[in-house]
Amino acid sequence: MDQRTRIVIMHFSRIFKHICAKVLDPADMGTLKENVTITMCMLEMTMPPSFFDITVHLIFHLVDELDMCGPIHTRWMYCVECLNKVLKGYVSNMAQPKASMATKYLMDETLGLITEYMDQFQPSKRRIWDSDEEGVCGEVLEGASTRIELTVTQRNMAHNYVFNNTNIMTPWVM
Secondary structure, eight states, rough: OOOHHHHHHHHHHHHHHHHTTTSSOOGGHHHHHHHHHHHHHHHHSOOGGGGGGGTTOOOOOHHHHHHHHHOOOGGGOOHHHHHHEEEHHTOOTTHHHHHHHHHHHHHHHHHHHHHHHHHOOOOOOOOOOOSSTTOOOSOOOOOOOOOOOOOHHHHHHHHHHHHHHHHGGGGGGO
């Protein structure tokens, strides 16, 4: 890279430093507009014509907006654009992009909350059921479950147990 190109890039860096500053001196606006004009002329002398598209002149509008509205840090949209990029990455179903964005965003927030919450606790051993606990005797078996169909008598016994041993059912028990 030659020295003229380096100087143009340094001028651009200074201009963007002034544009992005949180404190703005209104007396410096005339100087800033002159510096932008000079830098753009230097850029035209350094870069080929194919470099210039519609977005290159945006710097003029940024300086005008800075003069009209004040510092841009209160109107900065960079963080919103970054979030939009993340949300676009969440789209997995092109037929319903909003639904897949919402689902994955909710999953991401939930996982973040759970990991933050679970850091407060120490992992413990798997619970072993006590033999004197109601309704449970013996060990808890691990492995594939088996389907058990209750007889009418067993079902009625289970219903009676729930009706007689839960507080919410008390008003309906005779």
